Amino acid sequence: MIRSVPRSRWFDGLYLAYLVAFFVYLALPLTVTAVFAFNDAPFPSLPWKGFTLDWYLADGSGGRTGLFHDDTLLSALWVSTKIAFWVTVVSVTLGCANAVLFERLEFRGKEFLYLLMLLPLVIPGVILGVSILVFYSGMANDASRLWGVELDVFRPGMTLVVMGQVTFIATLATLVIAARLRKFDRQLEEAALNLGATPVVAWFTVTLPWLMPSIFGAAAMAFLMSFENFNTTVMLTGSDTPLTVALFNRLREGSTPVLNAVALLLMVGSALLAVMALGRSRDSA
């Protein structure tokens, strides 16, 4: 079934129908979610009652509170942004260090450590969250009970969420950056060294610029994965709720078009971020 092998017309038609059906299946849930963010009805379902921006802009006076006046969701959005920022910084830094470690250096036990590095990918997110909760929060409980010392950073809250998310996002960042470092021509670096650069200068003027597209890619990915994560986050979150958890709580109470409004905003935000990261990597490739 390659281009050079003749196929029947009947088969081609069927294949095409399958492709169309597949992409409809992919697009349908997101399209519907986006469209109902603008329906002038209190419930996201048919019939269509006309176009409105109430679910973004309404200030609560007409019985509707739009997203931009919904303090709970806005503060959750801010919490998620802060978490995603720190996760990105830590994961990308770790990713760079790990990439150099595994691509450039030779040491005993490298193969084994590489497997350890991959480990977080084969552990379900829930378990990553649970284990960090049990260890750190349990430690805080014991410290408080036995010695009266309050280790509040290790109570459920932003620090634990960042730690939990870094656990697996750092692996992904490492893989992205290492893949690019593997394609680097080491002669460039040697040329810099021959021309009198110190290893540190050579790293910052030759190797790091080469890695930049992958660093941007890894950062965009880390930010998105952190922002969207639910399974690890929900186990570790404290009183300052991140957006996915706030949305989940809202959804359990019943759905309103405000949820659609948030969903659409998230989709547009992620799309912009992804396009930016793609553009970056294309410019410098």
Place this chain on the structure above:
Amino acid sequence: MNASAGRLSLWLLLTPFLLWIVLLVLVPHLQMLRVSFQVRESWDTLAWGLEQYQNFFTESYYWRTFVRTGVMSLFTTFLTLLIAFPIAWYIARLARGRAKGLLFLACLVPFWASELVRTYGWMILLRESGLFSSWLQALGWADGPVEMLYNDVAVIIGLVYNGLLFMVVPLVTTLDGMDENLVEAGYDLGGSHLTVLREVVVPWAMPGIVSGCIVVFMLTLGSYLTPILMGGKDSAWFTGQIFTQFITRFNWEQGAALGVLLLVLSSLIVWLGLKLSGQSLRKVMG
């Protein structure tokens, strides 16, 4: 670079790595294992014991959900592979130029939205007051509202949707590198479509198939939002039970034991998958 500078840079790079792996992965998981063997006798005394694991085997609710989650995850993985393979084949081998890039990108688009948003989209479509129900009534195929949400089929639709990207991408990557002469040779030697698929294409695509299946299986087994929000009263998911122990019952010991069991199940199946297909984790993931 002289030897001592080399040593120094090795340690400088090894330290963050070790801090991350030891403090965030190894130690927490060992502690979870330890807690799962502790039995609370009173509010501040603990003893070693197997009580939590006994609960798992004696209370059928636990192990039934465990088996159900495992079987449904395997089924979802298999279904995702079946659905994704023709798509990946088309993108990698039949589409040309621009169409190829665009179709590939189209597969990625849904994943710019989070699992919660995707699940929410399916809820709007499938529920009693949802779009499918309205359309069926408008077409005259149904007399009243039809509830299509809150059953196992809905859960599988949602789970497959969540996994597709992670299946399509590795499949496209491996199929892209395949030499078409191999396929032609297969046909020239008189192979039928099925024979060529079985003897040439599938063996070639094996690393992609295994890597896609592992990721999809892990995601499905560990997913929470889709089965909880789309499933009915009887469709419990094992992660849901872990959440209940930790969040509503504050029974960390039981929750830790259930967590260990889930981890054992997922590791076992991933290991079996690698063994049966003759692949290694490094080749498949790294």
